[in-house]
Amino acid sequence: MWRVLSRYPRLLWRLQGVAGQALLAHKARSFFVVAAVAMGIAALTVIVASVDGARRKALEIVDFFGPDAVLVLGGDIENRPVGQRTNTLTWSDARAIARSLPGAYAVLPMRSVRAVTLRYGNKNHEAPTVVGATENYAATWNWPLSEGRDLSADDIAHGAKVALIGDAPAKALFGDASPIGRTVMVKNLPVQIVGRLSYRGFTGGGSDVSVDDRLIMPISTLTQRFNLDRNYFRGLRVRFHDPDLIGVHMENLRALLRHEHKLGPTIPDDFTIMSASEILKFLTAFTGGLVAFLGVTAGVAILVGGFVLANLMFLGVSERRVEIGLRKAVGATSGAILIQFLSEAVYLTLAGAILGVGLGVGLGESLSRLGMLELRLSPKIFVLSLAAALAIALAFGLRPARKAAGLDPIEALRGGGE
Amino acid sequence: MTGQTPPGQGEPLIRLTDVTRSYVMGGVANTVLSGVTLDIAAGEFAAIMGPSGSGKSTLLHILGLLDRPTSGSYRLRGQETGTLSDDALSHLRNQAIGFVFQSFYLIPYATALDNVLLPGLYSDAPRAALTRRAHELLEKVGLTAQARHKPSQLSGGQQQRVALARSLINNPDLILADEPTGQLDSGTSREIMELLAAINRDAGKTVIVVTHDPETAAYARRQILVTDGRVARS
Incomplete structure (x- = not known):
């Protein structure tokens, strides 16, 4: 594979065209992979945006409250004993x-x-x-x-x-x-x-x-x-x-x-002292559940996307045995076949990532409009999504691509014979 | 480019020396070729004939560098092929050999033009030159009007003509045709064999056809008969 990369940059470029052509020829299958990956990336986008949003909000609160300040409130607001006054x-x-x-x-x-x-x-x-x-x-x-x-x-x-x-x-x-x-x-x-x-x-x-x-x-x-x-x-x-x-x-x-306040050792506080970090703890507990739920969803969705990719690629490799055999017969090295199929996987997941970021931003906007989440959209989300997409393509596409690359041309052509 | 030794003085394009090929299946060795020694000179038009199971397909695969002999030597253009790596073999197939198959084997989602270009993709030739040559070859096989057609829009004879054009895109020395008329009616078969004969005659390509059809074999100037894994008559 590295030989192909280093010796034939022109070939590498041409293989991208080959991969693109193959994807367009298998639109329905490509669509399922793109959709499955997009779901995962959408969930990832929302979770990253909401974590960032929560962090920004936290910083705003600390900034507003002041890191050097505490607030004392009358009465124990967490567990006020019966009959305790709040005007203390x-x-x-x-x-x-x-x-x-x-x-x-x-x-x-x-x-x-x-x-x-x-x-x-x-x-x-x-x-x-x-x-x-x-x-x-x-x-x-x-x-x-x-x-x-x-x-x-x-x-x-x-x-x-x-x-x-x-x-x-x-x-x-x-x-x-x-x-x-x-x-x-x-x-x-x-x-x-x-x-x-x-x-x-x-x-x-x-x-x-x-x-x-x-x-x-x-x-x-x-x-x-x-x-x-x-x-x-x-x-x-x-x-x-x-x-x-x-x-x-x-x-x-x-x-x-x-x-x-002349409180004896056994009498609870009749006031509450809060610092910025305590307010943050309260807020984190509030958003933490939703973030954890989204995190699990994102993980599962990305995993599902990966399995859909792997399965459809394996199916594609067996369906396209003749094509693979032919390409090898006319001079494609195993490396060239590997790169073609990996490129196909990468393009599918990248398309999924772009669609997923779009979906995620839309979903996030509605969630934040409903007041369920504070969102912060940043270029980091895009980079992360692309990286995740690339990881899916390489992790789940490598085995089917290697299967394609390893096919014996005689066997592969015979498999497509009459 | 693979480091190629120049052809030896007077050495033929193809020299097989005592080539055997055996497969081990279920612990039992099954010998398909047992000691084939054969020279084919540049510019020949040869037919390899024989009943099914005679080993003629295996012989063709070895000649086409798709399979390696179990023992013996295969020299192509004066170069020993047994020591070449898989990638070097791929490169040599790409540059020196054009394939024509019984079932055409065109890529279904690519146009006739793209199918002709296919071996060119894996060569170092610039795209513009390849495209020009592909159009010339399509013209030669009479398919200029069908350049943008998909294989499913072409008749069997037209598909095989696309495959012929494809085999010539990298200007190889050797054309290997495996039952090229096996799926065609007799009229279309004649057209294809005429084209192969013209490629041999006009372009000076060495053409080797594997067939069990005497009519197809009759186009070749030399008949090589393979039986029981040996060359019975050449």
């Missing part, structure tokens, strides 16, 4: 953390109000979340403003009626116009928009509510005007200097809060 985090907790937790450099209390109607002129928009935050919200969340200014310490201190507006409500209420300086009715409270958050474009952990669909107000304003409990927060965001030590920081934080 206080200003005094926040002060204690800021004062005595080593490594912590920012403590941000958070509060939110759900499903608030915003009104501007005759336009209404229901914001799923209005967040109460402390100063420099955009800076601490690494969330650049596309225009305007951030919340200031003054705003917080005076309970100013100002707000940062997310991309979604800004579009809904103002269209393409700038929202800066406009006054929006938040329920019945007139609030001046001072800044606009840039478009983030992803949905947070597990829910399909876009993070862009929110309004940010000073926590003091929110507490006063919406009659929230003045003593407790829903959450506290704590940022640390050294992200590598986040595990240690979380333990220290837990010990401090247990001390603050």
Whole structure:
């Protein structure tokens, strides 16, 4: 075979034409191989795209959450004991953390109000979340403003009626116009928009509510005007200097809060500390099942494609004994026959790969439209599919091709005789 | 290209010396050829005759380098073939020998033109020259109008003429025809044998026909009779 490759590049080229001609002559059979391989490659495409999509989403979440930050929520959200309160985090907790937790450099209390109607002129928009935050919200969340200014310490201190507006409500209420300086009715409270958050474009952990669909107000304003409990927060965001030590920081934080809340050794935590990696774990568990299912499907489909290829090729070799015998009689070496049949296999699986990527992209688009998967399509998918197709052709096509190459021309011609 | 020794001075195109061929089947050796010694000179038109089972087909396979002798020597164009590798034999078949078969053996999905071109694919000749020559050969056998036809659209005689053109594409010295008229009626058989005779006469090719039909053999200038694995008369 290598002799053929090295000595006769022209022959190698001609054999491609021979292979192509033979495939066109056996269209029905070629179609089955292409279809079988395409199924496998389609499944492979979806799985690769979804794994990539999940990874990208994970990175976005880590990026949004911040690798150096943890979120403390009131109550044990995983297994809350009967009767445990969720309003357990206080200003005094926040002060204690800021004062005595080593490594912590920012403590941000958070509060939110759900499903608030915003009104501007005759336009209404229901914001799923209005967040109460402390100063420099955009800076601490690494969330650049596309225009305007951030919340200031003054705003917080005076309970100013100002707000940062997310991309979604800004579009809904103002269209393409700038929202800066406009006054929006938040329920019945007139609030001046001072800044606009840039478009983030992803949905947070597990829910399909876009993070862009929110309004940010000073926590003091929110507490006063919406009659929230003045003593407790829903959450506290704590940022640390050294992200590598986040595990240690979380333990220290837990010990401090247990001390603050005067919890005895037998009493469970009345709060939950989450880091970005914990949110990821939750998400991975959610998509992992689907990915595993698709992985098994892809493997089985590719295997089936390979067996279909091998069987139809064996059938083809016995049907085309005369052709093979004749080619050998008129001067084709075994290597030339091997290359012809392997080339036929490669073309079939490559056609299957191209069709399969198309099918997979289509399937993936519908799955992601149904919200079952987050997809990311990249050239890597195409390269992987071609590689898989090549592997199928070589792994499953080699034996039938060798059978063809090894035929004795006299026997082969006699087999086709009368 | 295979390293070819030039033909020895005065050595014939084909020289078989004490060639035997035996098969082992079920532990029993079955001798098909037992000591064939035969010279065929360049430019001859010979018929190998004999009853079925006489070994004439095996002899043809050996002459065509499709089979190797169990013992003895076969020199083609002055070159000992027994020591050549399979690939070298393929190359020699491609360049030196043209085959014509009883059942034509055309590739069913290829056109007449592509069938004529087939041995050329495995040669080093450039495509354009091959295509030109294929058209010339199709013209010679009277099938210019059928160049784009598939074998199924051709009559038996036309298919065998395509096969004749195919055997000549690489301009070989030797044409081997195995019962070339075995599936043709007598009129068509005559046409094919006339063409073979013309190839021998006009192009100077050595033609060897294997047949059991005396009428077909009559076209040849030399009759070689094979019985029981031996040359009984040449």
